[in-house]
Amino acid sequence: MAYRWKNDLKESQVTDQSLWLNRRQLIAGAGAGLGLAGIAQTAQAEALEPNSWDDVTNYNNYYEFGTGKEDPAANAHTLVTSPWTVKIDGLVDTPGDYALEDILSKMTIEERLYRFRCVEAWSMVVPWNGFELADLLEMAGVLSSAKYVAFETANRPDEMPGVRYPVLDWPYVEGLRLDEAMHPLTIMATGIYGKDIPNQNGAPMRLVVPWKYGFKSIKSIVRITLTEDEPPTSWNKANAREYGFYSNVNPEVSHPRWSQASERVIGSGLFATRQDTLMMNGYADEVGGLYAGMDLKAFF
DSSP, X not given: OOOOOOOOOOGGGSOOHHHHHOOHHHHHHXXXXXXXXXXXXXXXXOOOOOOOGGGGGGSOOOGGGOSSTTHHHHHGGGOOOSSOEXXXXXXXXXOEEEEHHHHHHTSOOEEEEEEEEOTTSOEEEEEEEEEXXXXXXXXXXXXXXXXXXXXXXXXXXXXXXXXXXXXXXXXOEEEEEHHHHTSTTOEEEXXXXXXXXXXXXXXXXXXXXXXXXXXXXXXXXXXXXXXSSOOOOHHHHHOTTTOOSSOBOOTTSOBTTBOOSEEOBTTSOTTXXXXXXXXXXXXXXXXXXXXXXXXXXXXX
């Protein structure tokens, strides 16, 4: 029987929904351009004044809808998310176009609790609804020659105004090593707090890789390709010096423009004492073995 991650987070550790939605003031005070990263099992969320659902839809990173933080909120409603098809191809037994509704009918959608961190900004606990990526890959049948999994975001200029500009090399692409993709902590998320993911947050299905930085968790996926060679990734193509293929949370390796050694807990205030960032966001025990013998400074 395949190993399944057992969630030991308590309900009391989940960040209040309204706090998760309110990121404008927190991020504005900490600086722009800091993406979400992975999760940790020992989360401790503190309460703040509740805010509205509108807050989460007004401060997002999703360049397909514009580079401004409020651009996705203004433009993401144009993305048509139903029906949705995901092409699975490459080194698989059963390549083809898989309708999302058919995928979901075969999956167990569970509520999973994750602690998200943003380097030099905030951390929190958020429940994702989704299923393990391994289950989807097994549905298509992974060939023994496959070593990597490549992902691709929708590229629809008529629905995504941001892709009309060469901010990145569109479409947005990401990748994982096969053992990372098959790990039970790697999920395909279809909901948040029991609700469908809003368009600007990656509807209708996005990747969540809890021990990596947020840009690895590609949104609005339309294609998954199994390959023998390491696939290209968007931010690595844009700036290889700052964004490596692995992008594991490693407080011992500083980003060229800032330290990644500490973080601020949501609810503690902008000027509260920071706490140490945990290796691989606290999941080193679960995923550290994937990188045994690797130089994590060279393979960042």
